[in-house]
Amino acid sequence: MPSQPRPPGRALEVGLAFLKLGLTSFGGPIAHLGYFHREFVQRRRWLDEEHFGQLLGLCQLLPGPASSQLGFSLGLLRGGWLGGLAAFVGFTLPSALLLFVFATLSGQLAGPWGQQAIHGLKLVAVAVVAQGVTAMAQRLTPDAPRALLAAAAVVLLAISPAAWTQLLVVAGGGVAGLWLCRSVHARPGESFAVGYGRRTGRLLLLTFALLLAAALLAGPHLPALGQAAAAFYRAGSLVFGGGHVVLPLLREAVVQPGWLDDNTFLAGYGAAQAIPGPMFTLAAFLGERLHGGAGGAAGAAVGLLAIFLPGLLLVSGALPFWQAFGRRDLTARMLAGTNAAVVGLLATALYNPVWVSAVHDATDFAIALVGFVLLVAVRWPAWAVVVWCVAAAMARALV
Numbered sequence: 001m002p003s004q005p006r007p008p009g010r011a012l013e014v015g016l017a018f019l020k021l022g023l024t025s026f027g028g029p030i031a032h033l034g035y036f037h038r039e040f041v042q043r044r045r046w047l048d049e050e051h052f053g054q055l056l057g058l059c060q061l062l063p064g065p066a067s068s069q070l071g072f073s074l075g076l077l078r079g080g081w082l083g084g085l086a087a088f089v090g091f092t093l094p095s096a097l098l099l100f101v102f103a104t105l106s107g108q109l110a111g112p113w114g115q116q117a118i119h120g121l122k123l124v125a126v127a128v129v130a131q132g133v134t135a136m137a138q139r140l141t142p143d144a145p146r147a148l149l150a151a152a153a154v155v156l157l158a159i160s161p162a163a164w165t166q167l168l169v170v171a172g173g174g175v176a177g178l179w180l181c182r183s184v185h186a187r188p189g190e191s192f193a194v195g196y197g198r199r200t201g202r203l204l205l206l207t208f209a210l211l212l213a214a215a216l217l218a219g220p221h222l223p224a225l226g227q228a229a230a231a232f233y234r235a236g237s238l239v240f241g242g243g244h245v246v247l248p249l250l251r252e253a254v255v256q257p258g259w260l261d262d263n264t265f266l267a268g269y270g271a272a273q274a275i276p277g278p279m280f281t282l283a284a285f286l287g288e289r290l291h292g293g294a295g296g297a298a299g300a301a302v303g304l305l306a307i308f309l310p311g312l313l314l315v316s317g318a319l320p321f322w323q324a325f326g327r328r329d330l331t332a333r334m335l336a337g338t339n340a341a342v343v344g345l346l347a348t349a350l351y352n353p354v355w356v357s358a359v360h361d362a363t364d365f366a367i368a369l370v371g372f373v374l375l376v377a378v379r380w381p382a383w384a385v386v387v388w389c390v391a392a393a394m395a396r397a398l399v
Helices: 011-024 029-043 049-061 066-106 112-140 144-159 163-180 198-217 224-238 243-254 262-272 279-293 296-326 329-358 362-376 382-398
Strands: none
Touching (some): 029 066, 049 066, 049 329, 066 279, 066 296, 112 144, 112 262, 112 329, 112 362, 112 382, 144 329, 163 224, 163 243, 163 329, 198 224, 198 296, 224 296, 243 262, 243 279, 262 329, 262 382, 279 296
16 A cells, blocks of 8 residues: 655745756656656655656646646645645746746847847747657557547648637547547556545635636726736646647637737747746746737736646645546546547647748758757757757858
């Protein structure tokens, strides 16, 4: 029988542990899970393998940033609500501050060198998203039924790329998984102790649902920051898979209404590859850049809080119910179908807007291809690929 988690530690202990990870966790959401496992299972022994696996399974099932949800859950179990908050702040703050600073400086990159640097960041996005699609396809579509689901998602999104189609594809993947993914089975195990009961869990889930309803019903009568909060909350509520998968939903949220353009969006996305911490802190860059930089610090703060809040409400609300729900084969099949559809969603985003906006000629293709090879075959860290793409893009200006 797996051991129960150790007694809750102080919030300061949790915060310092996650601050260290927030400063050093390069490589994206999949790599973050490895950092967490090494730090909290192997080194600190805050919980055992089985409990870690249960938390990971829950975070992968729910929409939102899986690595941030897992970190928040680890802090919550270790140090209570203050521990969860400390884990979130420690892991998120470094990358959020870096992206906010980049956003404030990006308006000064109007010259030819600055534009080439921004173009290099867009080429980074091509390499990183292509690597993400490849890795997710290998892991999440290992058989013919799930590969078929991913292909169907690509076709549907090519026919109708609207936001409602993205939601339909993700939901439809979960439903189809009930029938097409019958070879997938749950892995039951002992539960872990949560410091609150199902009543609190229901209240948290109800809060999530009410805020989502408000975000979906939000109209143009709201002030600019209110509209931004609703858009970021919708994106954080409806994205499955986290990390790169948030790209199409965030673009739909901020580019389609005309709040910023594709070039700015992809430059921020490329910059996010060069720093440690969660991908969702891209919201700090986007929030600051809204309406040509009018968002400022308030826009960055609203973007961050709104995009992370739904995932944290969901995971904390679901924890008291996870033991019973997570043991069902139906849950595992729905998750498998949803993940397969997410692969198709990300593959579509790789073409438009990432490829269409960044690759304009053979030189662009060569720079992005080398970046992809460095990531996949040579296994360079993402920040080093950022250096390559930006340097190569700027060097072509000398030719």
